[in-house]
Amino acid sequence: MLIDQDKCIGCRKCVPYCTAGAIYIEGKKAKINLDECVECGVCYRVKVCPSDAFFQQPLEWPRSVRAIYSDPLNVHKETGLAGRGTEEIKTNDVTGRFKPGHIGIAIEVGRPGVCSRLRELEKMSVALMKEGVEFEPKNPLTNLIDKETGKLPPEILDEKVISAIIEISVPKSRFLEIIRVIEETATTMDTVFSLDVASCRVGDTWEAEELLSEAGIYYRPNAKINLGLGKPPFVSV
Amino acid sequence: MTHTLHRQGNEESLAKDYTILAMPSSGLNSEGSLPKLQKALEIFMRHDPVNIGDSKGGSRFSLGGDEEVKKILVENELVHAVYRTREQLIDVLVELKKADLGLSVTVGGLMDHIEQCCKAAELKPHTIVQSLGIKGKLEKLPNPKVLEIATMCGHHLVSFDLITSLVERVKKGRMSSEAAGKELAKCCICGVFNPARAAEIIDVMVGKEAESMV
Numbered sequence: 210m211l212i213d214q215d216k217c218i219g220c221r222k223c224v225p226y227c228t229a230g231a232i233y234i235e236g237k238k239a240k241i242n243l244d245e246c247v248e249c250g251v252c253y254r255v256k257v258c259p260s261d262a263f264f265q266q267p268l269e270w271p272r273s274v275r276a277i278y279s280d281p282l283n284v285h286k287e288t289g290l291a292g293r294g295t296e297e298i299k300t301n302d303v304t305g306r307f308k309p310g311h312i313g314i315a316i317e318v319g320r321p322g323v324c325s326r327l328r329e330l331e332k333m334s335v336a337l338m339k340e341g342v343e344f345e346p347k348n349p350l351t352n353l354i355d356k357e358t359g360k361l362p363p364e365i366l367d368e369k370v371i372s373a374i375i376e377i378s379v380p381k382s383r384f385l386e387i388i389r390v391i392e393e394t395a396t397t398m399d400t401v402f403s404l405d406v407a408s409c410r411v412g413d414t415w416e417a418e419e420l421l422s423e424a425g426i427y428y429r430p431n432a433k434i435n436l437g438l439g440k441p442p443f444v445s446v
Numbered sequence: 447m448t449h450t451l452h453r454q455g456n457e458e459s460l461a462k463d464y465t466i467l468a469m470p471s472s473g474l475n476s477e478g479s480l481p482k483l484q485k486a487l488e489i490f491m492r493h494d495p496v497n498i499g500d501s502k503g504g505s506r507f508s509l510g511g512d513e514e515v516k517k518i519l520v521e522n523e524l525v526h527a528v529y530r531t532r533e534q535l536i537d538v539l540v541e542l543k544k545a546d547l548g549l550s551v552t553v554g555g556l557m558d559h560i561e562q563c564c565k566a567a568e569l570k571p572h573t574i575v576q577s578l579g580i581k582g583k584l585e586k587l588p589n590p591k592v593l594e595i596a597t598m599c600g601h602h603l604v605s606f607d608l609i610t611s612l613v614e615r616v617k618k619g620r621m622s623s624e625a626a627g628k629e630l631a632k633c634c635i636c637g638v639f640n641p642a643r644a645a646e647i648i649d650v651m652v653g654k655e656a657e658s659m660v
Contacts (some may be wrong), residue, residue: 300471
């Protein structure tokens with residue numbers, strides 16, 4: 210994002226709206242630190258500028274990854290969805306993507322609101338690739354991750370995003386071991402991440418919750434639940 | 447994943463914050479989904495939500511009204527609404543079940559409460575996502591109240607600085623907490639931000655709640 214310096218009246222109204230703290234005032238004009246800007250588009254969309262000075266410059270690779278993982282209006286070719294993730298559990302009643310006996314894990318690096326260079330995310334993808342876990346093929350990040358090393362293309366490592374999500378699936382038997390790997394890798398990272406786990410209802414219990422409770426691992430009281438109203442329902446064969 | 451998960455706050459505050467979304471699955475039942483999405487949105491709108499929106503177009507607050515949200519809906523989309531009470535959520539679920547749209551429906555909120563609502567609406571929960579919280583360099587996080595507000599936009603389009611700035615304006619009497627909540631909601635384009643809960647948190651931050659209790 211850029212600010213037309215001829216139009217800017219230096220009113221400062223835009224400054225707090227920036228999700229990455231990239232807008233600053235210099236010489237009575239608002240400017241954008243392009244190294245910090247994540248290309249989320251908030252400053253442009255909220256129309257806070259009284260002189261309509263914001264404009265979107267063409268984004269070329271590798272800078273384009275900033276918008277891909279920061280502006281939820283971007284529709285990913287891998288998912289057909291706007292946003293940073295996948296349909297995940299939201300359509301699991303129809304897709305059957307998460308099956309009994311397996312736990313989905315999502316690691317959203319940079320969330321909540323701290324942002325991250327993709328270099329930080331790579332620490333996690335490398336650690337998980339070493340474990341041989343299955344990365345979700347429809348996740349818009351997966352096709353950027355080297356399938357042997359877990360590394361990202363070197364030219365995108367310094368790109369900054371609001372957040373990007375690693376989505377994996379593990380058999381129940383490996384769930385706690387992988388959670389431990391994630392916790393250990395967290396200590397090496399210079400940002401935060403939000404961690405969540407997806408599982409099916411088996412009988413009267415949620416599979417992940419049962420394992421978490423047994424291991425004494427904390428989980429929050431709020432959750433997101435698919436109600437099984439989608440049609441046609443997924444039927445396991 | 448999970449833009450309506452990871453909302454921070456205590457259980458008392460989260461008990462006034464329920465999100466719902468309806469969507470088809472791309473390539474499986476997305477063809478011809480537009481009228482179903484419109485119907486789902488109409489059902490949402492009938493039960494007094496504090497926000498509505500869709501993932502590709504905008505929200506009540508970013509677009510300037512509910513009819514605008516409805517107008518811009520397209521095929522293979524995802525529609526959202528936010529409610530303040532379990533009673534509202536049950537009414538919506540009962541109506542959605544009766545409508546039998548075939549869209550997948552996902553609800554976010556306190557786990558026990560959602561399960562109670564499902565029981566009341568005679569629905570059987572299918573799959574869950576649970577939050578294990580925030581990990582990593584936690585010293586980079588802002589104060590917990592700012593985080594409670596910020597996490598109501600799961601794409602994190604509501605900046606910590608804007609929250610702090612509007613709280614200051616409310617504190618100085620230049621803006622009401624309700625207006626601040628709505629201003630913050632403009633940044634969240636898919637309509638899952640709860641401006642009423644944001645206003646309540648801001649009241650706590652500026653000490654208004656404490657004053658009114660004296």
